[in-house]
Amino acid sequence: MNELRALFLFNTLSLTAMMAFVPVIGPIIRELGMQEWHAGLTVTVSGVCWMLMARRWGHASDRRGRRPVLLFAAACYVLVYATMAGFIDYALQATPGVLLTLCVLVLLRGLMGTFYAAIPTVSAAQMADVTPPAQRARVMAKLGAANGLGLVLGPAVGGLLARESLSLPLYVAACLPALGLAWLVWRLPSHPPRVNKPSPPLPILDPRLRIPVLAMFLAMGSVIVSQLAVGFYAIDRLHLTTREAASVASMAMTAVGVTLILVQVGMSRVRRIDSALCMMLGAWLAVAGFVLVTCWHSTTGLVVSYAVMAAGLGLVFPSIQTLTANAVSEHEQGTAAGTVSAVQGMAMVIMPVASTLLYRIRPEAPYLCAAFFLLLLGLGVYTHRQRATVTNAA
Template sequence: MRSPSAVSGLPALVFAALVGTMAMMAFVAVIGPVVRLLGLSEWHAGLSVTAAGVLWMLSARRWGALSDRIGRRRVLLTALAAYALIYVALAVYVDTALQSPPAVWLSVLALVGLRALVGLFYAAVPPTAAALVADEAAPGRRAGAMAKLGTANAVGMVVGPAAAGWIAFQNLSLTLYVAALLPVLALGVIAWRLPATVPAVATATGPRPRLSWRDPRLRLPVLAVFAAMISVTVAQVTVGFFAIDRLRLPPAEGARMAGLALTAVGVGLIVAQVGVMKLTTVPPRRWIALGALVSAVGFASVALVQLPWQLLASYAVAAFGMGFVFPSFQALAADSVEAHEQGAAAGAVASVQGLGMVIGPMLGTLLYRVTPSAPYLLVGVVLGVLAVVAGLHGRGAR
């Protein structure tokens, strides 16, 4: 039986996940100042992020199925090359526009369009990487390798905004140029270190796999990823407002507190996923049930927060639970399907991730207008339901 470390090319996949996430988060860190300097409205920034989520949702399943047909390495190289070219175009446009601001409509079109294309092509990386891990790691032992990818994403979530903020303090345009180099590095490492892969359908018989969200085998993974992404995006979009309104901080201090809370999230994710890597015999269903329960307590407790340290502690606990959930729904999806369906299954799960990225920010901001506690209480209920469903699903399996 393979161990997670026996997956060929795993270090290259981990590196690509790390720098790819750093590049994605660098844009999020600088979009606010860019929008202000170009004379755009706040909703234009939200539109650019939402557009990326929509294309991610629509394309991830197709990318995964394509990797089944033509091979994982080929899809990764194609997607990362396009990702790098589009990011360079985005950096060049922003640099030029900041020197001589064009018409508002042109800036909106460029930022939204290019960011959407970034989401379109980066959507190929998570499902293809997960499918490649599933190809080589033995069933029941995949969560550890998936957790390595998850840890890389978590580190990228922490380091990306921090590095972008430091560089942007020196030169705003330089931030995007540096971020544009990251997918180029990922492309080079994948080309150099990832072995050639045989298309999964080359060894399969019958029709090509066409897995949907409604496939009975994927019900729990799909529910888990949807609940997790709704929870995470709601927490991301509301934390800055919560720090200002509930903790009565000035805007600058509120932004700082939001950054600290998201740093606590990254730390919690990393610590939890290290545990998943070590305890490889725990079934994914059990990790999902435990993680959802812990996260439900963490997010719901935000409704009681009155002091800054309490907000950081609540976010850290919630993220610790999420660190159990994220690698486990990927591993569970992989364990639930056949070898020639791995890309299609990973793509189906990733497309639901994109759906959560679209719905979560809108839902969070609408509920926040009712009361600052409402988004966090809803997330607590959603994750509580997931914990119960995962627990019952595990009993049925036994």
């Protein structure tokens, strides 16, 4: 369907733009005479705003319709991104005070997180609206592949263009969601709101969403652990120089992105998928990858281990979206998708601090902790499936 293709494209371009900021934030902070924690603050604020706003966007799309909410948030996202690019370009030339620069960057990144929160939330709800339950796993896998492509392209675009200018990647990145928005305006049809009269939003601790919410927090937390620890681990356990560690970390994260895309493209081609089974097996496969990191101390071992992790998580993420959509009614799709997205933002806020604290205890600690909780997730899903089988048989 044209509207699904438009959503896939728009999500890819939006996440590419978001991730293009990652490789340039460090050099920009240094050029502006700021400190490392300033970069961490801007990233954290974006995650907090995402966490706080995702459910609100989802509920708004249930009441007012997916198309107007998504187009409004997308237009604001493009505008804020372009404003940030312009301000950073100005700051690099005029060098305003550190306090003013920090305040403006925190404000703009917070607004970016606020408006970006609507994009995956409303997109997932829209896909659930127009797809029969039996086919949702395939569609969510395609959405996951689209996001995986953005995860790979974003840092590549940012790093490549940064050789010319630190502000150039941001100007180019701002154009990407603008192009996607133009395509979305043309191709995304208008559907009537799912809620015809005011109703209370879905409770954040709704029992129907316990498994997807827990799975999203642990899966996203595992991704963050792998991202933050890889460079340090390459230095401390592989005994590489900082330049060599950066290169190996880049190889490992590229392997993650490519594996995520391949696994989710493969899922999208399967006619019928047992999402709970995929989540269980994916969690356990990711456990194997995390444990393997701590045992295979070589460059090849690190890259292969990260690919195994990604293969498992590539099964988990689409399953989360599918189980979420299939657990609730039509008029709750937006709020349910927002709930899961909010938990994703929560993991982005909590896990960076938790993983760095664990790493100080022992370099293997973050990996083993992620493996332990993913093992518990797989066991929880297994128990849930067994109970559902007994209930259906009765």
